[in-house]
Amino acid sequence: MLRSRVLGTGSYVPEKVLTNAELESMVETSDDWISSRTGIRERRVAVEESTSDMAARAAKAALKESGVSPKDIDLIVVGTVTPEMAFPSTACAVQSQLGIRAGAAAFDVSAACSGFLYALDIADKYLKAGGVKKALVIGVDRFSQLLDWKDRSTCVLFGDGAGAVVLSAEKGAKGVLSCHIHADGKHWEMLYAKSGLQPSPFDKREAEPAAIRMNGNETFKIAVRTMGQAIKEVLDDTGIKPEDIALLIPHQANLRIINAIRERLDLPEDRVFTNLDKFGNTSAGSIPLALDEAAKQGRVKDGDIVLFVAFGGGLTWASAAIKW
Ligand code: UT7
Numbered sequence: 001m002l003r004s005r006v007l008g009t010g011s012y013v014p015e016k017v018l019t020n021a022e023l024e025s026m027v028e029t030s031d032d033w034i035s036s037r038t039g040i041r042e043r044r045v046a047v048e049e050s051t052s053d054m055a056a057r058a059a060k061a062a063l064k065e066s067g068v069s070p071k072d073i074d075l076i077v078v079g080t081v082t083p084e085m086a087f088p089s090t091a092c093a094v095q096s097q098l099g100i101r102a103g104a105a106a107f108d109v110s111a112a113c114s115g116f117l118y119a120l121d122i123a124d125k126y127l128k129a130g131g132v133k134k135a136l137v138i139g140v141d142r143f144s145q146l147l148d149w150k151d152r153s154t155c156v157l158f159g160d161g162a163g164a165v166v167l168s169a170e171k172g173a174k175g176v177l178s179c180h181i182h183a184d185g186k187h188w189e190m191l192y193a194k195s196g197l198q199p200s201p202f203d204k205r206e207a208e209p210a211a212i213r214m215n216g217n218e219t220f221k222i223a224v225r226t227m228g229q230a231i232k233e234v235l236d237d238t239g240i241k242p243e244d245i246a247l248l249i250p251h252q253a254n255l256r257i258i259n260a261i262r263e264r265l266d267l268p269e270d271r272v273f274t275n276l277d278k279f280g281n282t283s284a285g286s287i288p289l290a291l292d293e294a295a296k297q298g299r300v301k302d303g304d305i306v307l308f309v310a311f312g313g314g315l316t317w318a319s320a321a322i323k324w
Contacts, residue, residue, distance in 0.1 A: 003175030004127040004135070004167040006322060007068060010061025011163040011292035012054050013044040013279060020156070027152040034156045035277075039255025043159025043280030045144045050084045051162075052093035055140040058162035058288070059094055066166035068134055070099045073166075075135040076106040077123050079115020079284035081193070081313070082142045083108060094138065105132075112191070113251050113312025114181070115139050115284030116163070117320055120308075121179040127169040138164040141283035146193050148211035157253070158212070159280035163288025174303075178237045179320040180230060190219045191313040223253065223311040224260045230309050230319035231265065238321050245271060246304035246324075247294060251311055252276035252286040261309070273299060283312065300324050 019042045020031035035041055046054065055078055063070060076091040083090045091106035100106075111118040116139025126132040140162035147155045167176075196210030227250065235242070242265045250258050252275060262272045273294045282289055287308055294300050304324040311317045 002128050002130060002169045002171060004124045005170045005175035006165050006324070007168050008062045008064070008066025008166045009164070009288065009292040009295050010058045010063070010065060011161065011289045012057035012061070013161040013289065014046040014049055014054070016045045016047050017042050018045045023156050026149060027155060029152045029156055037256070038157060039274070039276055040157065040280045041277045044161060046142050046160040051080060051082050051140055051142045052084060052090045052097065054142065054160065054162040055080070055090055055138045055164070056094045056097035058140065058164040059136050059138055060098055062136070062164040062166045063098070068166050068168070071101045072134050073100045073136050074104050074132040075123060075126055076100060076104060077119040077135065077137050078108045079111060079119040079139045080108055080141055081110050081112050081115065081283065082146055090140065094136070100136070111312065111316040112314055113253065113281070113283045113286065114310040114314070114316035114318045115312070116287045117179070117308055117310045117318035118181050118316070120176070120320055121181045121318065123167055124176045124179050127167055130169065133169050135167045136164060137167060138162065139284035139286070139288045141285050143212070143283055146210060146212055148209070151211070153216060154212045154214055157281050159282050161279055161282035161285035161289045163285055163292050165288060165291070174323045177321040177323055178234045180233050180237070181316070181318040182230070183314045183316045185314065187222065187315045188313070190215050190222065190315060220254065220257060222315065223257050226317040227261050227309045227311050228264050230317050231261070231307065234307060234319040234321045240305055240321060242267060244305050245307050246301070247299055248272045248307045248309070249287055249290050249294060250309050252279065252290060253281045253311070
């Protein structure tokens with residue numbers, strides 16, 4: 001049986017750090033409120049780099065670590081909701097920037113904060129089916145462009161960043177064991193951003209700014225419930241027990257959400273990876289950015305079971321298990 005094995009990980013965050021203290025001078029907020037309600041202390045903000053620049057830099061690092069040549073990549077899937085172009089896709093821009101062979105398939109997936117796991121699920125299915133041998137899966141978002149910087153209830157939460165993995169179809173027990181993606185569009189108003197397209201001269205609808213709107217409180221409750229269900233789904237599918245989980249890498253939206261999930265699973269703190277204190281919520285970038293950091297710190301070892309769970313606008317949610 002073919003499995004999608006991770007051969008390398010990479011990530012990229014912009015250099016510019018925006019601290020909670022700096023946000024105090026921009027909106028009516030405090031370091032104490034942000035850190036106690038979310039766990040976030042600072043985040044990165046892109047200055048020069050576009051979404052595709054960030055994606056390409058993360059992917060380049062993942063390719064380098066994997067030893068796979070850009071000429072051997074058959075498929076590029078990018079999870080993002082902040083592409084700098086309506087088209088072509090961010091995936092096509094990455095293909096061009098990295099010199100990935102002409103003829104490889106390349107496309108983006110829109111699933112907000114669940115974008116990376118959606119992209120992983122799609123790539124995994126192509127790899128298992130045998131048509132694709134090597135795939136590049138990227139999660140990237142540049143939410144600094146999509147924020148209303150006067151809205152304290154959202155602008156303190158997000159940051160910019162990207163992460164990537166190189167996957168290879170290989171025989172054996174290692175690789176993606178299980179992956180699940182879901183959505184419930186009827187709750188779209190909980191968390192959304194308009195696209196920012198210009199109204200035409202014929203438009204009868206009122207133009208709305210392209211900025212994130214979120215019902216934080218409700219989203220919080222649904223996030224805890226749905227991510228709990230998504231983890232159960234992956235455990236039931238694989239027979240993995242909570243005590244078998246070497247590391248849980250959840251979407252990095254809020255430390256209180258992560259702690260609620262951890263407590264439900266009765267996992268000790270050291271088996272749940274968090275880095276939102278440094279990067280905030282980087283949307284589709286969050287899970288692969290955390291995975292790369294965890295791997296570089298030696299927190300993911302050969303043979304380990306690593307679980308992933310995400311939740312985001314759509315509403316969307318997803319989970320996956322990988323044997324490292
Ligand atoms: O990644 C996609 C998924 N996203 C999420 O999962 C986010 C889920 N939601 C959350 O993380 C939390 O709901 C928030 C962090 C967004 C908000 O935390 P909360 O504990 O739910 O606060 P709240 O929205 O109930 O607001 C409490 C108070 C309000 O004031 P009043 O009405 O009690 O006087 C807000 O106006 O905190 C106020 N507030 C702030 N105060 C200082 C809201 N934002 C801020 C702020 N600084 N930045």
